[in-house]
Amino acid sequence: MYSFEQLQKKAIEIVENEKYDFNPITLYEPIDYSLHQGGKRIRPMLTLVVADMFDCEIEKAYNAAIAIEVLHNFTLLHDDIMDASPLRRGKPTVYQKYGTNKAILSGDAMFALAYQYILNCDKEFIPSLTKTMTAVLINICQGQAYDMDFENRHDVTKKEYIGMISLKTGVLLAGALKMGAIISKAEAEDMNLLSEFGLNIGIAFQLQDDVLDCWSNLKDFGKVTGTDIADNKKTILYLTAIEKADEKDKQILLNEYLTKTIDFQKKQKTVRDIFEKYSVKEDIEKMIKDYTDKALSALDKVSVEDKKKENLRTFANKLIDRSR
Amino acid sequence: MYSFEQLQKKAIEIVENEKYDFNPITLYEPIDYSLHQGGKRIRPMLTLVVADMFDCEIEKAYNAAIAIEVLHNFTLLHDDIMDASPLRRGKPTVYQKYGTNKAILSGDAMFALAYQYILNCDKEFIPSLTKTMTAVLINICQGQAYDMDFENRHDVTKKEYIGMISLKTGVLLAGALKMGAIISKAEAEDMNLLSEFGLNIGIAFQLQDDVLDCWSNLKDFGKVTGTDIADNKKTILYLTAIEKADEKDKQILLNEYLTKTIDFQKKQKTVRDIFEKYSVKEDIEKMIKDYTDKALSALDKVSVEDKKKENLRTFANKLIDRSR
Numbered sequence: 001m002y003s004f005e006q007l008q009k010k011a012i013e014i015v016e017n018e019k020y021d022f023n024p025i026t027l028y029e030p031i032d033y034s035l036h037q038g039g040k041r042i043r044p045m046l047t048l049v050v051a052d053m054f055d056c057e058i059e060k061a062y063n064a065a066i067a068i069e070v071l072h073n074f075t076l077l078h079d080d081i082m083d084a085s086p087l088r089r090g091k092p093t094v095y096q097k098y099g100t101n102k103a104i105l106s107g108d109a110m111f112a113l114a115y116q117y118i119l120n121c122d123k124e125f126i127p128s129l130t131k132t133m134t135a136v137l138i139n140i141c142q143g144q145a146y147d148m149d150f151e152n153r154h155d156v157t158k159k160e161y162i163g164m165i166s167l168k169t170g171v172l173l174a175g176a177l178k179m180g181a182i183i184s185k186a187e188a189e190d191m192n193l194l195s196e197f198g199l200n201i202g203i204a205f206q207l208q209d210d211v212l213d214c215w216s217n218l219k220d221f222g223k224v225t226g227t228d229i230a231d232n233k234k235t236i237l238y239l240t241a242i243e244k245a246d247e248k249d250k251q252i253l254l255n256e257y258l259t260k261t262i263d264f265q266k267k268q269k270t271v272r273d274i275f276e277k278y279s280v281k282e283d284i285e286k287m288i289k290d291y292t293d294k295a296l297s298a299l300d301k302v303s304v305e306d307k308k309k310e311n312l313r314t315f316a317n318k319l320i321d322r323s324r
Numbered sequence: 325m326y327s328f329e330q331l332q333k334k335a336i337e338i339v340e341n342e343k344y345d346f347n348p349i350t351l352y353e354p355i356d357y358s359l360h361q362g363g364k365r366i367r368p369m370l371t372l373v374v375a376d377m378f379d380c381e382i383e384k385a386y387n388a389a390i391a392i393e394v395l396h397n398f399t400l401l402h403d404d405i406m407d408a409s410p411l412r413r414g415k416p417t418v419y420q421k422y423g424t425n426k427a428i429l430s431g432d433a434m435f436a437l438a439y440q441y442i443l444n445c446d447k448e449f450i451p452s453l454t455k456t457m458t459a460v461l462i463n464i465c466q467g468q469a470y471d472m473d474f475e476n477r478h479d480v481t482k483k484e485y486i487g488m489i490s491l492k493t494g495v496l497l498a499g500a501l502k503m504g505a506i507i508s509k510a511e512a513e514d515m516n517l518l519s520e521f522g523l524n525i526g527i528a529f530q531l532q533d534d535v536l537d538c539w540s541n542l543k544d545f546g547k548v549t550g551t552d553i554a555d556n557k558k559t560i561l562y563l564t565a566i567e568k569a570d571e572k573d574k575q576i577l578l579n580e581y582l583t584k585t586i587d588f589q590k591k592q593k594t595v596r597d598i599f600e601k602y603s604v605k606e607d608i609e610k611m612i613k614d615y616t617d618k619a620l621s622a623l624d625k626v627s628v629e630d631k632k633k634e635n636l637r638t639f640a641n642k643l644i645d646r647s648r
Contacts, residue, residue, distance in 0.1 A: 027466055082428060116462065119454060126450065126454060133439075137436040141436065146348050149348055
């Protein structure tokens with residue numbers, strides 16, 4: 001069995017080692033750029049962790065692991081266009097660097113490349129892996145559509161929000177884990193438990209992201225912080241504050257979220273002050289812990305020796321403590 | 325064996341019958357719109373024609389046929405954003421109707437849906453069909469990238485142009501035929517011959533499209549005509565004219581293609597007059613015939629009775645005579 005650090009290093013290595021220096025370069029250069037911006041490579045690592053957990057040679061899971069990372073980066077690439085995000089991991093986003101048209105097209109090609117990696121896996125796994133990948137992608141698109149819908153709605157509930165992030169973030173982590181399980185020929189029941197682990201840990205992950213966007217600093221986070229507030233994103237922080245605030249503060253919040261930001265700093269401070277007044281951060285940290293516990297309890301039921309689950313437990317715990 | 329008309333009708337029917345009335349509607353409505361704009365459904369028909377040619381029950385090929393049509397429409401949807409095309413089949417394009425963000429996202433979901441249809445096919449065919457679909461898509465993206473590159477280059481050759489349209493249009497027709505062959509468990513040699521048929525007929529198809537864009541009228545063509553000239557697209561017409569024109573006419577052409585259109589009518593007339601002066605249309609019609617002959621000669625070698633090839637021959641001949 002490999003250590004957490006070894007698998008993390010391996011995931012980074014297999015993704016970084018892939019080169020995309022094909023013709024036409026106008027298509028492949030943005031892909032190469034997108035896939036070599038660093039990052040923790042969490043998703044491919046999860047695929048490897050699961051393969052290792054089931055005593056499968058991790059080499060057999062490399063292509064599936066890369067596939068899921070390429071898929072993930074494809075969704076980021078197109079999301080950045082839709083969200084008009086200037087930075088990703090501290091660097092210009094693909095559409096900022098290469099223009100919208102090339103970003104759309106290179107993203108499409110990455111999507112196809114993700115399937116290409118699946119096709120490099122053992123033939124027996126191709127139908128299940130293709131099925132998993134396709135379901136993940138459809139769910140992510142649904143999640144992104146809800147996310148955009150919510151921008152124009154003022155009655156979004158916390159439950160709807162959790163549903164949205166579960167589609168947008170949870171299913172991808174679940175998919176990464178499931179792919180590792182498929183390659184390892186795991187039992188269907190274990191696959192379901194790992195999906196449950198992934199889904200819940202993915203929700204916890206996104207809730208943590210909301211917290212970090214609000215309270216982290218640019219250097220640690222690698223993205224511009226406070227953008228959720230500037231963009232009037234109805235994150236879990238906002239939805240919780242709206243629930244808890246008295247009428248006066250609620251009106252202030254609603255007003256701030258109805259206007260385009262002019263004084264970014266002032267708006268951020270006003271909103272953050274209300275979040276802090278109602279201990280929103282603590283509430284969300286409690287939610288993060290609950291979803292993490294739910295994930296861990298699904299993991300407990302997976303039918304492998306307990307000590308083999310250590311890496312996934314480490315992952316879950318690191319998630320809560322991260323600063324970016 | 326079915327008649328050409330029966331298969332054409334069936335292809336239209338199976339595509340039209342698919343509904344996309346799922347949630348979130350902001351994701352699925354543009355998909356539904358995109359897939360119900362009429363059209364000849366050439367690609368799914370080709371899949372059915374091939375299945376029928378090999379005596380395979382055409383019902384077995386329905387999902388693959390729909391998959392290829394969904395894939396095709398996904399590429400149109402994203403291409404229309406990149407080309408800023410206002411109309412498709414006489415109606416507003418998806419991005420015009422729903423906005424760029426929804427068009428990007430719905431396109432992505434259509435791409436995934438195309439794989440979903442593949443996954444509905446018999447399990448034994450899934451790896452080959454997935455492989456075919458993925459290769460087709462990567463080729464189309466490469467073709468579209470070359471197409472965009474060519475806009476900024478002034479030394480594009482006719483050979484490069486043919487290479488580009490072969491990627492952008494040919495491989496999709498080849499893929500549609502190949503999918504029918506896969507479902508029919510055809511021999512590898514026959515698959516290759518059918519791909520060759522598709523590739524060449526696809527090139528002929530696009531050359532014909534260039535001719536129609538220049539000389540057809542809006543009502544017949546369903547798209548705004550003359551847009552290639554307005555957009556300075558270096559189509560086969562332009563590349564042929566540049567080769568044949570004397571120095572004076574060549575300079576006029578080069579000049580027209582260096583400027584943004586102000587007087588659209590005037591520019592179109594100037595360029596068309598030069599095309600006509602050098603009998604460009606006749607040259608391209610000769611090329612179309614040559615590629616069609618090449619396609620038909622590959623078809624001749626396919627190992628089924630001659631009379632079973634009648635539908636593909638009809639298809640090839642109709643292609644040359646079409647007005648849209």
